[in-house]
Amino acid sequence: MIVTDTLEGSIDDVLWYHYDLVNDVLYIRMAAERDVETVSEETPDGLLLLRRIADDAPVGVTVVNWWKRFGSGARPDSIQALARSIEPWARRIAA
Numbered sequence: 001m002i003v004t005d006t007l008e009g010s011i012d013d014v015l016w017y018h019y020d021l022v023n024d025v026l027y028i029r030m031a032a033e034r035d036v037e038t039v040s041e042e043t044p045d046g047l048l049l050l051r052r053i054a055d056d057a058p059v060g061v062t063v064v065n066w067w068k069r070f071g072s073g074a075r076p077d078s079i080q081a082l083a084r085s086i087e088p089w090a091r092r093i094a095a
Contacts, residue, residue, distance in 0.1 A: 004021065004079065005020070005021055005022050006018060006019060006020055006021060006022075007019040007021065007079060007082055007083065007086075009083060009086075010031055011087055011090055011091065013031055014030065014031055015028060015029070015030065015031060015090050015091070016028070016029050016030075016031045016034050017029075017086055017090055019066070019082070019086060021075075021082075024064070024065050024066055024067050024068055025062065025063065025064050025065075025066065026062070026063040026066035026086065026089075026090075027060070027061075027062050027063075028060050028061050028062075028063075028090045029050065029059055029060030030059050030060060033052065033059035033060065036052050036053070036054070036059060037052070037053045037054075038050040038051055038052055038053060038059060038060070039051055039053055040062065046064075046069075047061050047062070047063055048061065048062040048063075048064070049061055050062065066089075070089060071085065
């Protein structure tokens with residue numbers, strides 16, 4: 001049996017995401033900013049906004065309890081269905 005603990009991908013080569021299924025944490029970053037050093041601050045809605053240390057520009061977000069907070073019903077049991085759930089949400093955050 002194959003068990004997947006994480007899901008990682010990119011959206012239009014602009015956004016990179018990593019979803020930790022076990023802990024229900026979604027990490028989203030601008031793809032070009034994946035390796036920059038960041039600091040984070042909690043937003044009023046409970047997200048962790050990642051800012052580049054060099055100039056304080058926002059480069060990503062971390063969402064703890066992503067599916068619990070923003071999903072609908074049981075979490076999809078297929079990688080493709082889960083990825084389809086992440087994409088529109090990530091695009092809204094990145095806008």
